[in-house]
Amino acid sequence: MSRATVPGLIVSAPRSGAGKTTVMLGLLRCLAEDGVKVRPYKCGPDYIDPAFHRAACGEASRNLDSWAMEAGILADQLALPGEMAVAEGSMGLFDGVATPGASGNGSTADISAITGWPVVVVMDVSGHAQTVAALALGLKQFRPDVHVAGVILNRVASPRHERLCRLALDDAGIAVLGALPRRGDLTLPERHLGLVQAVEHPDLEVAIACYAAFLRAHVDLAALRALAAGGMPLGMSRLCRPPAQRIALAQDAAFSFTYPHLLAAWRAAGAEIFPFSPLADEPPPDADCCWLPGGYPELHAGRLASAHNFLSGLRQFAKSRPVHGECGGYMVLGESLTDASGQAHRMAGLLGLETTYASRRMHLGYRRARLLSPLPGYDCGQSLRGHEFHYSTILSQPDAPLAEVLDAEGNTVPETGSRRENVTGTFFHLIAEAA
Incomplete structure (x- = not known):
């Protein structure tokens, strides 16, 4: 049976630690609260983040991995029902391995190219201002098959700081979809393999509700929803076989x-x-x-x-x-x-x-x-x-x-x-x- 992707978008960043998980969880909760049947995904081989995604929107999250998954297995993940897909990237947008695997090199950019989903880049602007436009423009132009649709500024220090960043990005022709003020209380606890597991978080529901409220106050959610695109057919699916009955x-x-x-x-x-x-x-x-x-x-x-x-x-x-x-x-x-x-x-x-x-x-x-x-x-x-x-x-x-x-x-x-x-x-x- 031929499958097609749900229209969606990807939350990515130039590097790890820029704040994309906070944005992802807040966005999933906002969409769920607004009655959208959202389908969450995680780019790359991560088994911790999907549990947070499920806690945020009530829907099971799946991995999309271009190095390990050939087209049939990717098609099986992408054929899940929903009104809108939202995928969280891994590391930086173009980061992967040097040698391609089953469908690509494991980067978030590969998943954008395969699905047709546009990318929203979360940019940590602490420590710079107008230079953010040069970084965003580089991301936008690096691969013609990857559509960078806009940015969300994170860790903005002041109204003046935001204004400088916005002016530079406007001159570069890059849409600013939101600006998140710097806050020290919106971090998830971590250990050596990444985030502490969702089941261990001391008050995960309160944390996700705070992320959602933060996004509603500082991000253009209607513009984000309007960006969702894709829906291309991906052919026949192929299931991974079970180890036993x-x-x-x-x-x-x-x-x-x-x-x-x-x-x-x-x-x-x-x-x-x-x-x-x-x-x-x-x-x-x-x-x-x-x-x-x-x-x-x-x-x-x-x-x-x-x-x-x-x-x-x-x-x-x-x-x-x-x-x-x-x-x-x-x-x-x-x-x-x-x-x-x-x-x-x-x-x-x-x-x-x-x-x-x-x-x-x-x-x-x-x-x-x-x-x-x-x-x-x-x-x-x-x-x-x-x-x-x-x-x-x-x-x-x-x-x-x-x-x-x-x-x-x-x-x-x-x-x-x-x-x-x-x-x-x-x-x-x-x-x-x-x-």
Whole structure:
């Protein structure tokens, strides 16, 4: 069945930290309050922001990733119903990897070019004034297939500061859609992987309501809505295959990094998902496969080590059925996890992996893996695309490698994942099968 995109726009910025998440959440809430059936998206491999999007507008958010998703998988995400789509960019508008992947280099600009959605750029103007016009003009002219429709000024210091920025942008022919005064109380708490998860925010509803009120006071929302464009056909959709018919899925504050498009695709393919909570000391429910996603197990290592029902149930499950762990889930399947204070905690022992957060090193980037052994849902020899982002260090990885793993530029990555009998694990989070 042929699919078409919903008319939409993209909230982007010249760099990370410019304030696009504040604008995105406030805009989603305003649209929802105004009765618009909004469809939220996140550009790139981010599994934290989509939960904030859902809290803001009540609709599930999906990832759009031009490096990891070929056209059929992108089409499946873009075909979701709605009156208007709003996508939050990642990093700077044109930032991605050097070597193109399935549909592009992973940049927000790629998604604009593919969908036809115009871009609204959030510009942090602290520290400069008229120069903002040169930056905006460069963004507007850099790629002819990307339509930069206007800017929202952020962290404006004074009426005079705003006037200088507006005059320069007007001379450059760039629309100013709003100007947000500098405020120190509109930030979201963060930790090493980015924002603190939505479920952990102490008062998320109040925060989002404040963002919405802030936007209503300082942004031309009618002009923003009028910019929504696109709606081009994207051809046939293709679903990501489920790992099994009945899936036991770990789901709590320690295991929450699962891409929404994967869960939706598994369900659409007829799979049943049975959530359980290791932190509540629940064993895996009866299923054909157990899947432990990533999250923050290092913050809960003591509780997990003492969760005897969970650990014994997991070991029993693995005797006869496949178990797979991604990143944090992979670490919990190993022998031990040492937290940031240097205390080692005994984990499930289903793999020989030993990891530590006491010596932190960032591992970040896209991954292409060719399986050397089967993974639940995938055969030996198949290629997968994913993304890795963690700060743990491997102390020991004695089991057979699960895959040959390359980064986006084709360089070999030493974190190969591992396999022992029915148990597999990877440091990369699966996004899609490689064509």
